[in-house]
Amino acid sequence: xxxxxxxxxxxxxxxxxxxxxxxxxxxxxxxxxxxxxxxxxxxxxxxxxxxxxxxxxxxxxxxxxxxxxxxxxxxxxxxxxxxxxxxxxxxxxxxxxxxxxxxxxxxxxxxxxxxxxxxxxxxxxxxxxxxxxxxxxxxxxxxxxxxxxxxxxxxxxxxxxxxxxxxxxxxxxxxxxxxxxxxxxxxxxxxxxxxxxxxxxxxxxxxxxxxxxxxxxxxxxxxxxxxxxxxxxxxxxxxxxxxxxxxxxxxxxxxxxxxxxxxxxxxxxxx
Amino acid sequence: xxxxxxxxxxxxxxxxxxxxxxxxxxxxxxxxxxxxxxxxxxxxxxxxxxxxxxxxxxxxxxxxxxxxxxxxxxxxxxxxxxxxxxxxxxxxxxxxxxxxxxxxxxxxxxxxxxxxxxxxxxxxxxxxxxxxxxxxxxxxxxxxxxxxxxxxxxxxxxxxxxxxxxxxxxxxxxxxxxxxxxxxxxxxxxxxxxxxxxxxxxxxxxxxxxxxxxxxxxxxxxxxxxxxxxxxxxxxxxxxxxxxxxxxxxxxxxxxxxxxxxxxxxxxxxx
Numbered sequence: 338x339x340x341x342x343x344x345x346x347x348x349x350x351x352x353x354x355x356x357x358x359x360x361x362x363x364x365x366x367x368x369x370x371x372x373x374x375x376x377x378x379x380x381x382x383x384x385x386x387x388x389x390x391x392x393x394x395x396x397x398x399x400x401x402x403x404x405x406x407x408x409x410x411x412x413x414x415x416x417x418x419x420x421x422x423x424x425x426x427x428x429x430x431x432x433x434x435x436x437x438x439x440x441x442x443x444x445x446x447x448x449x450x451x452x453x454x455x456x457x458x459x460x461x462x463x464x465x466x467x468x469x470x471x472x473x474x475x476x477x478x479x480x481x482x483x484x485x486x487x488x489x490x491x492x493x494x495x496x497x498x499x500x501x502x503x504x505x506x507x508x509x510x511x512x513x514x515x516x517x518x519x520x521x522x523x524x525x526x527x528x529x530x531x532x533x534x535x536x537x538x539x540x541x542x543x544x545x546x547x548x549x550x551x552x553x554x555x556x557x558x559x560x561x562x563x564x565x566x567x568x569x570x571x572x573x574x575x576x577x578x579x580x581x582x583x584x585x586x587x588x589x590x591x592x593x594x595x596x597x598x599x600x601x602x603x604x605x606x607x608x
Numbered sequence: 609x610x611x612x613x614x615x616x617x618x619x620x621x622x623x624x625x626x627x628x629x630x631x632x633x634x635x636x637x638x639x640x641x642x643x644x645x646x647x648x649x650x651x652x653x654x655x656x657x658x659x660x661x662x663x664x665x666x667x668x669x670x671x672x673x674x675x676x677x678x679x680x681x682x683x684x685x686x687x688x689x690x691x692x693x694x695x696x697x698x699x700x701x702x703x704x705x706x707x708x709x710x711x712x713x714x715x716x717x718x719x720x721x722x723x724x725x726x727x728x729x730x731x732x733x734x735x736x737x738x739x740x741x742x743x744x745x746x747x748x749x750x751x752x753x754x755x756x757x758x759x760x761x762x763x764x765x766x767x768x769x770x771x772x773x774x775x776x777x778x779x780x781x782x783x784x785x786x787x788x789x790x791x792x793x794x795x796x797x798x799x800x801x802x803x804x805x806x807x808x809x810x811x812x813x814x815x816x817x818x819x820x821x822x823x824x825x826x827x828x829x830x831x832x833x834x835x836x837x838x839x840x841x842x843x844x845x846x847x848x849x850x851x852x853x854x855x856x857x858x859x860x861x862x863x864x865x866x867x868x869x870x871x872x873x874x875x876x877x878x879x
Binding site for chain 1: 611613618619620621622623624625626627628629630631632635662663686688690692693698699700701702704711713715718736737739740741743744749750751752753754755756757758759760775783784
């Protein structure tokens, strides 16, 4: 399907765009099923928070309408929204009144092996560490060189994802996923106030856990703590939930809470 | 002047470019005088180092030839080269064989007030801290949100530049400049192994200092040490050298070593 730029079909971008010049913008990757963007409100909420924190001017309601129209035309697949600060002149200073630029790209449904969800995956131990930057933490912004470097660390098919730590040895997230562990019936996921992307599926899982009265914690998790986990899984808004079976010398069974939350995610994504 | 993309006149970019998607690329901002790109070899050396560290495939010799041709056609101004990893598919994994994409943009000469160079400038105390990421430190890569946030901290005309620190209170650089101090005849500039951009004019000034037998050090400089400086200046490859007269409650005279190095930079840039 054609891309849209600011609501119009387009196949190219201005060379003055600040998304290109500085990674000055945000993005969302949205599953589309039956013409519907899944978890749209959560995607829009994160986007709105990013616009506030980066002072990017955007009409979130208009973006929501546009995503609905684009998804309806797509039918099935993965919709990527890039919101940049628009064109710039020379220099870093942003124009506080310039409207952001909306780029919508439709891709076919992601084709991950079914075994990832069924039997679980192995995480690659990435040596690229996430840097601490509270001003950007949680946002899905366009400065993603750390993820590019981390993803380039493995080429084998044995690892479906990689685990990223911060410099002090805290577990933060996957390269394109969030991470949860289960210990004694408690669901835990890393605090993302210093670094990391606060994923939409992570938010949904925390919400579902609350609805089901499953105790959950957002907390610092050190690498050493992984060995005490009863279950480990990763999630994102495109594939849902993948159980984690192994990381380096550690291994875990696919647990019941992982399966329960996976089923809920699948219900959303198979809608 | 028209932009060039991979050697051809163009005014737009593929929406699949990884420079847009992830800030996956590098850039150089080069002064052009009399049809010549100034300090071209230093710009190409930094670019080559960036390509090696990010594993971006590029023919540096071809880029050099292209910059010479573009500069000759421009005559006077500021030439910006953006080198991205080229088009990508969905996902962070880079294609290790895909050639980088070269984008050349010509801009008019920078129009800074002459007073910046003559009387010196005041530095704004930016609260945005540079995060520590040794894998990216020194490179002029496209992940520049920290600079965007820092530059948005002031709008007044009283501050020509802002000073950026790391999280531990070390002085690192200006938003678009490198910083030097002079103390007891010794030239000092911050170590950029954890964060910061290793500027081409910084390298040239260190080289000139060595040629003149001026002792110099690349070292950690804490904010408290600024008050002991005899002279402070900032530099980049477009404006040369600006003396720093004030930062918050601190002030300095415009010193003789600053003037000497400014004269050398001017000789290059006024060539």
